[in-house]
Amino acid sequence: MRLPDGFLSYCNEWEERIGAFIEFAPDGPKTDEGDGGAGSAASTSESAAAVAGFPFAVKDNIAVKGFSLTCGSKLLANFRSPYTATAVGKLQTAGASVIGKTNLDEFGMGSSTDNSALKKTNNPWDTSRVPGGSSGGSAAAVAAGIVPFALGTDTGGSIREPAAFCGVVGLKPTYGAVSRFGLVAYASSLECAGVIADTVSRCRAVFSIIRGRDPMDETTQDPPPNAPPLYGSKPGSKCVIGVLSPEAIARAAASTVESERLDAAVQAAVLEDEVRRAFDASRERLAGLGYKLVDVEVPALKYGVPAYYTIATAEASANLARFDSVRYGVRPGFAENADDLVDRARDAGFGPEVKLRILLGTFVLRSGFQDRYYLRAQRIRAGIKKSFESLLGGDGYGDGAGTECNAKCGAVLLPVFPTRAFGRGPSALSAFAQKAADLYTCCANLAGLPALSFPVSVEGGLPVGVQLLGGAFAEGTLLDIAEEYESRYPFPHPPGYRAFWS
Numbered sequence: 460m461r462l463p464d465g466f467l468s469y470c471n472e473w474e475e476r477i478g479a480f481i482e483f484a485p486d487g488p489k490t491d492e493g494d495g496g497a498g499s500a501a502s503t504s505e506s507a508a509a510v511a512g513f514p515f516a517v518k519d520n521i522a523v524k525g526f527s528l529t530c531g532s533k534l535l536a537n538f539r540s541p542y543t544a545t546a547v548g549k550l551q552t553a554g555a556s557v558i559g560k561t562n563l564d565e566f567g568m569g570s571s572t573d574n575s576a577l578k579k580t581n582n583p584w585d586t587s588r589v590p591g592g593s594s595g596g597s598a599a600a601v602a603a604g605i606v607p608f609a610l611g612t613d614t615g616g617s618i619r620e621p622a623a624f625c626g627v628v629g630l631k632p633t634y635g636a637v638s639r640f641g642l643v644a645y646a647s648s649l650e651c652a653g654v655i656a657d658t659v660s661r662c663r664a665v666f667s668i669i670r671g672r673d674p675m676d677e678t679t680q681d682p683p684p685n686a687p688p689l690y691g692s693k694p695g696s697k698c699v700i701g702v703l704s705p706e707a708i709a710r711a712a713a714s715t716v717e718s719e720r721l722d723a724a725v726q727a728a729v730l731e732d733e734v735r736r737a738f739d740a741s742r743e744r745l746a747g748l749g750y751k752l753v754d755v756e757v758p759a760l761k762y763g764v765p766a767y768y769t770i771a772t773a774e775a776s777a778n779l780a781r782f783d784s785v786r787y788g789v790r791p792g793f794a795e796n797a798d799d800l801v802d803r804a805r806d807a808g809f810g811p812e813v814k815l816r817i818l819l820g821t822f823v824l825r826s827g828f829q830d831r832y833y834l835r836a837q838r839i840r841a842g843i844k845k846s847f848e849s850l851l852g853g854d855g856y857g858d859g860a861g862t863e864c865n866a867k868c869g870a871v872l873l874p875v876f877p878t879r880a881f882g883r884g885p886s887a888l889s890a891f892a893q894k895a896a897d898l899y900t901c902c903a904n905l906a907g908l909p910a911l912s913f914p915v916s917v918e919g920g921l922p923v924g925v926q927l928l929g930g931a932f933a934e935g936t937l938l939d940i941a942e943e944y945e946s947r948y949p950f951p952h953p954p955g956y957r958a959f960w961s
């Protein structure tokens with residue numbers, strides 16, 4: 460692809476400061492045979508124009524033929540992908556080019572990208588801080604203007620939290636809206652491939668290209684015919700926005716009596732003042748744009764994090780069993796026998812967070828105890844899904860009335876993360892607090908619903924985002940609201956940003 464003058468030196472300068480990429484190859488990987496991927500893209504001319512001829516970055520747990528596929532792990536440090544993920548292939552068919560693979564928390568496990576075993580990535584707004592995670596490399600690359608959009612994955616917030624930390628747009632689609640073919644699985648029932656982009660309209664365009672049924676992933680489906688349209692919604696139509704306020708979350712927390720540990724987790728989810736201010740401002744601005752805002756409550760939310768970590772680690776312990784260094788992965792130099800080979804490879808290859816989660820996953824699944832942990836978590840998950848469906852409507856869309864049929868609101872506004880991008884060393888957020896803070900993001904994954912994070916202000920030199928959560932296949936509604944917000948309150952860029960890709 461043709462790159463604009465000065466672009467490569469711009470990339471190099473940024474990359475030296477932020478380290479967003481595990482592999483940066485603007486001319487394509489050496490072994491690339493021009494594989495167009497598995498999907499043909501049914502794109503509108505509007506969406507094709509927003510991606511054709513543009514470079515994009517791909518999180519390094521999504522396959523692109525010939526490129527690295529390290530998942531941020533030592534175990535896969537030398538692995539190159541033999542094929543291309545459907546979502547990537549669709550974008551290539553639409554005329555966009557992969558420019559590189561971005562850093563992530565190992566196998567997508569984390570909220571800072573510091574859990575990558577391969578390198579550190581810094582936040583473009585303040586390089587002493589983390590970019591968020593796990594799709595931190597993708598969010599940092601977009602925020603720095605290296606690429607106009609990137610692909611990430613979101614299992615419990617990994618697109619939305621780094622998007623908020625870096626001041627860009629992040630969309631976690633409805634479960635099954637985008638193919639997972641070519642994603643390295645972490646927790647299959649929760650994760651989605653999604654978009655990180657510089658503007659809402661670009662996010663919409665990329666999503667319109669990558670979504671849709673894929674025979675390679677049986678959990679995918681096309682949007683139901685009566686779902687809110689992605690393009691061309693009725694001009695001026697404004698849905699009711701439910702507000703899941705920090706007070707509502709604190710109220711849910713106050714009713715928690717049974718566990719001190721759960722109380723500590725809820726405390727860790729209290730918003731810092733700057734985030735609180737930005738959230739309140741976004742609420743007022745949306746009201747000023749003519750949206751009707753109503754307060755809503757989801758009491759079951761307080762159990763979201765324990766349920767998320769039970770289900771996610773259970774699935775991870777099964778999914779990561781394939782990394783035995785026989786079929787994939789770095790092999791130890793010496794082993795007594797086959798079992799010893801696998802033990803040594805996994806011990807040397809996996810980092811501490813991955814080991815912790817595999818252990819936790821096998822613990823919650825151990826024989827005789829499923830009832831106590833895993834099945835209980837599934838019941839909580841069903842309850843959270845039901846609570847959101849009672850607010851946003853089910854996914855039937857059968858009577859032709861769209862989300863209005865039984866929904867109290869068209870979207871729910873809530874925070875993304877209780878803090879802005881945090882620092883390292885003494886100012887870092889503890890591993891426990893990082894997990895507790897997933898409260899705001901993991902509920903969309905548990906419920907399988909779409910959620911969009913977009914920047915609303917800069918507080919003390921760092922961006923703050925908020926999140927809109929919608930009914931199944933109602934991405935169009937969320938994007939409409941955010942786009943209206945953006946046209947009135949344009950999104951900020953970090954100092955040094957240059958717009959190469961407008």
Ligand code: GLN
Nearest residue numbers: 567569613614615616617
């Ligand atoms: N913070 C979440 C976790 O650590 C996010 C994971 C994800 O979405 N991949 O599990």
